[in-house]
Amino acid sequence: MGKDSKVVVIDNGGGLLKVGLAGSPTPLRVFPNCILKPKSDKKSYTGDLSDEIKDISTITIRRPIEKGYVINWDATLELWTHIFNDILKIVPEQCCLLVTEPLFNLPSIQGSMDELAFGHFKFQKVLTAQAPALSMRHALADPTLAAAAASAEWVRARCGVVLDAGFSFVHAAPVYNGEVVEGGVRRINLGGKALTNYLKELVSFRAWNMMDEYLIIEDVKEKLCFVSQDIKGDLLEAKKAPHLNTVRREYVLPDGLKHTRGFVKEWSLEAVAAQLRRKRQEKGESKEEEQVLALANERFMVPEAIFHPSDIGIPQMGVAETIHAAVTACPPALHALMWPNVLCVGGCTMLPGFTERLYRELRPLVPEEYELTIRLADDPVAAAWKGGSELAASAEYDERATTLEEYRQRGNRAFRAGHRCSWDPSGGKKGGARPASGAYNSDASTAAGPPPGAATARAPSTLGPKTKAKKKKVKTALLSKGVAPGVSHLSGTSSPAHSGGSAGTANEAAAADPHQIKRIKVKFYSGQ
Template identity: 35%
Template sequence: MIDHTHLNMAASSTTLVLDNGASSLKIGIEKETEPVSVPNCITRTKTERRKSFIGNQLDDIKDLSGLYYLLPFQKGYLVNWDTQRQIWDHVYQSLLKITPSDLNLIVTEPPFNFQSVRDAMIEVLFEEYGFSSLTLTLPSSLSSFHQLMEYPERPCTLVVDSGYSFTHVVPYYRGKALLESTLRIDVGGKLLTNHLKEIISYRQLNVMDETYVMNQVKEDVCFVSQDLYTDMRKARGKQDTNTISLDYVLPDFTSVKTGYILPKGGKQHGTSEEQILRIGNERFSIPEILFNPSDVGIHQMGIPEAIVHCISTTPKPMHRYLYSNILVTGGSTRFPGFRERVLTDVRKLAPDTYPVDVTQHDRPDLVPWLGGQKLAQEGREGAGGHLQSVTQSEYKEGGLAQCHKKFYDNQIILHSNYN
């Protein structure tokens, strides 16, 4: 059961939920059906280097080739505060048209965040934006809360969060993270896109400066193989037996605004100037890096092995429940076949006596925001009171020490304290 007897609501009754990801931020008032997704970057074009496009203003750019990005996150951590402030200002003032001081805020930070980065975020949100109250937590914690609300009879959840910079495997017991067992894999969407750029540039066409375009290619054509060796044979086959390879028409942002897959036997749109990529085994070899990082020289476990190893380090009574409640979230889990491959591989590695079940939301990248929405609707200290808020007045009185106690100490559980 979820205990709501220790609520600590601020004077404001409206909550803003912000999943502040390295690639995009999902933001919205708790009463909204779904959040607004905004690129978490400032963009400049090759023709207008002096003009900046903030967040969703990217949609106003007519020629999306050769974009130059200013990112607030580097290697998964928020370090460029000037850039992040500009993006937040744009979202708050121009996009949502909200006044932060009138709102409570639930915001995410990455696992293993540096204390200095966390403290800077708290100070900026309280002192510069003046939010009425603040809850700072992990994306996986909000995902775990969402799963707990969906399946209240399941005390344990294993959250696999594969995002832009990293993939994290985080076990939860009754809403608390077991950080001693949490694993990080240094593979995310950024690495996959960069590797695809390198392969295409080596084999066909120099696309090293086309991050935006190649990211779209990745999302349009890639899938997770269920049988790697069979798909490799198909990709090597002749045209009549090759069901893997396809032609992709690149956008030129003049006659072709958006890239698309050329139908089998289809013709070009009538010009010989169209650039066409022949995509073969890249369709599945790129997502395969999530399952075998050693393919690109990263000597770490793939996701299925990480899941099994993570569970093996938790208290043994939890193993059965964690195997039976694996939740995959994050933008890099959207490849077709991702959930099925994780289920198949974990089933092979897990003890035969344990049931294995893998859950995936229709929009896995939105699960943390949806969890934050449910948390706001249920009470800021939902999930057994582990996700707590600090009000503006409490911050002024207790400072960062008050925040550390509520945001960190109450969200984790040590193995020695498991009961």
């Protein structure tokens, strides 16, 4: 790669795409990661061109990413082509690429991403990185933080916990030495998309039917929702009359004529009282009014699902318990390095009052001897992109990235080894993030192993009496043929727990008649 080659940085998020060039302090463009098709228009629009759509009601959304993983490669190809040709205006064959990938990305998706970057666009070099590690990298590079905490051990160890509350999931990812400790990651199957859908159901049941208006409700959520610090008090306030209610707000819906986009009405108790008096005076007159969506307790009950997912039928722990589970899954020596550095990123963390509520719920779970500090990233949405921009502009990028020639010679999986934290508390069972459920269950153990300190017990036998009798019959037949228990009946070799003279007898019997075991099994399965 030449020194003049540009490095394209893409944070391929489920909700938003962040794109730009390495070394830039901010991304060049941040826009929805989707393709929009208006009902009244034959043309499709990429997410950054949504302002050109006149009527956003009943719009069809095609997303390349669902539930955190890429599933629509045609949409991804269309969006990336638009990025390179129209936004960045670069030639991929003359550039390098750094792209984020989700935690526990599937090998098939990794292979398709490599084929897209190397096979289709033919980038000179490509590096994939996990978003939590990039977010922590950017946070630790903050000059203000480095000067204030230069003597802190967690800064030197590049250690902490990244709470990524994004579009599809909420992940609590421990970071050590700048890399994600995959065995300690915990996940809540809830994100910004689920909150928007929940708000759609609430307002559709009580007011207007908004089930097909995702973009409008997404805008309502971002502008009006907040995290309550006193649920009971806010619920009592929401019950008051409109002219006394400090929680109630109104959102003017777009009508496609006068208002092409929705907006929040200016609010004050005096303005609400004056509006009520005006309505009483104009009662009986035929006058066209604006379509207004009023929200009261919905403003804070929707974000409450992040802290208590069971309220909407998701049997998992809340965000505070999830962070605690992620830290306790790491070695005790790292706990003191992680609690002082809890970093919040993702769009959901931008809700007003999020960090204050999180600290209030997390502090009782943290031992008193540990300091707890929760910080909101300077730009929660673009934190991972900024970390990727810093990485792509450093010499470390050339060391970790893979060239097009290496990809052609060694395949698409060779260059991914060696860039993850090798320690895994689950005993090597890296099947995926353990769901943040309230209790340990067998499904979670399959993915990430038993929780630290959990006793493992053998499950009770579920075999019926007839099956047990048949197994006893086969065992008796094997013994009569000279095959001892513990011997591998297909190969004739003994297991480590059963070695000795019986193994030799078994080997001799298998050598004398290698088909005898097969005949016994045929009799067993045929019921003879």
